[in-house]
Amino acid sequence: MTIAALNSNPAPAILPGSGGLRGALSDLLWRKPSLLLLLMLLPPILWLGIVYIGSLFALLLQSFFSIDEFSGLINREFTLKTYGDLLQAANLDIILRTVTMAALVTLASAVIAFPIAYYATRYARGRWKALFYLGVMLPLWSSYLVKIYAWKLILAKEGILTWLLAKLHLLWLLDAWLSLPIVGGNSLSVSYTGTFIVFVYVWLPFMILPVQAALERVPGNLVEASSDLGASPGQTFRNVLFPLALPGIVAGSIFTFSLTLGDYIIPQIIGTSRLFIGQAVYSQQGTAGNIPLAAAFTVVPIVIMGFYLWGAKRMGAFDAL
């Protein structure tokens, strides 16, 4: 094409409409972008509003009903009796156990996730970065149940971990740990320690990814600037990296904390026979048929997460978002 040909376009300056229904629709949506937005948001809003919030509301309502202890029928009158039942010592025990486990799992996940996320952000490039994502995501692609049963085999008394420690002549270490009160037991697979290990393993990706995303947004020169101004690596971590990664840690902890609060499969397969909140809900609504108490149990994690988010907001965890 010669230079002159570039300036000989025969088309008019304003092109005619393409016509037809599709053309008219395109023009209409272009002129009224809010209409397009409404069309795109309507299905998710309906889903969230009716299916999600609606069922939550129904659940909340159930918790204010009570069960007739003789007939086992639900008495649909507004009462706080079920919440009174919730505050019995045995039930409070379940709540305390679950919250403690969730807090420890969250803490351990954060401690393990941070170095991995930091490495992925600052050092991994190209092929190594792909390997990082694969390594973090791969466990999420296999079935949750398969992973848990695999861990049961690993942690069992006849399992590979016992075998490995025996080969290393470190069995005394395992025995010493298992002889401790509360965290110990007959074997790791029937102890709180086992439950804890599997929880951390299963939820770890949900901590690594948000922390990595948060660190990714911290410009590398802030670390240099801190060091330039005289801060040792430890001071740089405390004063710059940690505060800026905090939104990611909080986001990750919302996952690890709430997922642990609600899970009922892991503690059932690996751990002691003592119940966690999820198991209590499962047994109350199933075998016991006490739907109001099950609903009241379900309200507990919701309230705890509410306070958790409120506290995180007050700590300024969302300021840097």
Next chain:
Amino acid sequence: MTSAVSFQKVSRHFGSVRAVDTVDLDIVPGEFFAMLGPSGSGKTTCLRLIAGFEQPTAGSISIFGERAEGVPPYRRNVNTVFQDYALFPHLDVLDNVAYGLMVKGVGKPERRKAAEEALSLVRLPGYGARRPGQLSGGQRQRVALARALVNQPKVLLLDEPLGALDLKLRENMQEELKSLQKALGITFVFVTHDQGEALSMADRVAVFNDGKIMQVGTPEDIYQRPRTRFVADFVGSSNVLPPDFVQRYSGQHRWGSLRPESIRVGRAAKGDGVAARLVSANYLGATTRLALDADGLRLHAIVPAGSKLPREGEAVTLTFNREHLHLMDETA
């Protein structure tokens, strides 16, 4: 007298790339030193070597007489004003400025007072409670400056600090930085790719190319007496003249340089002028820049605005004072 910063045969290689290649350099205490060069010429790596973010592959660096190899940045009494300021987004302006004192363990009232004073010094008093995100580019730049100066560094490093500012602001900041440096007497090392900035602010300029220093000297030295074609071309777009051309006027077979403002453009006439043809004229406000073709050699001349200009394509004769023809070191 010990140098503020001294490089002895310093190299920094990244794989096969020689970012800095056997550089020798001495920066005098209290001077305003500019490192000038195109991007990728090694000037920023030199700055990072002084700050301690990079370690030399070979050679030795000393800061006020003390060996600096292997010393981490946080143990160097040297502070940096970063190109994009690198202010901490989660801290307010006062805490940003007080950061260096905070990590050194200075008490809160004392460091806040020092930070307030530093903010006044950069003409931002009372801005302490704001977040960096609420400031304009020029204000952020001043905060970065205050944050570095509050530590009373032995050497202040500035990495293209004015690059992101608009022209007017940049000119103001140039004057301010210069007078601040005079008042404080701190050694400033300033990295820039803008030759005007380097010439107008620095006491001495080092011109970098391909990881090497081409020439070090006062702005006048660099501008009037470039030693190589690269310096002549990079600093102020001088006319670089080939040896054959230069020999006709000076008798020496060497590369020469001639400033565009030294060329007078006259009507075509016989005589010892250079016959040329006008290719184009660019109006620049106070001056007009003419592109000329002298028998295949492209030359530029700058004439005052309002001079009578020949038409494009018209033959002209160029004359110049032979004293203005500068001979460079290169012969071929």
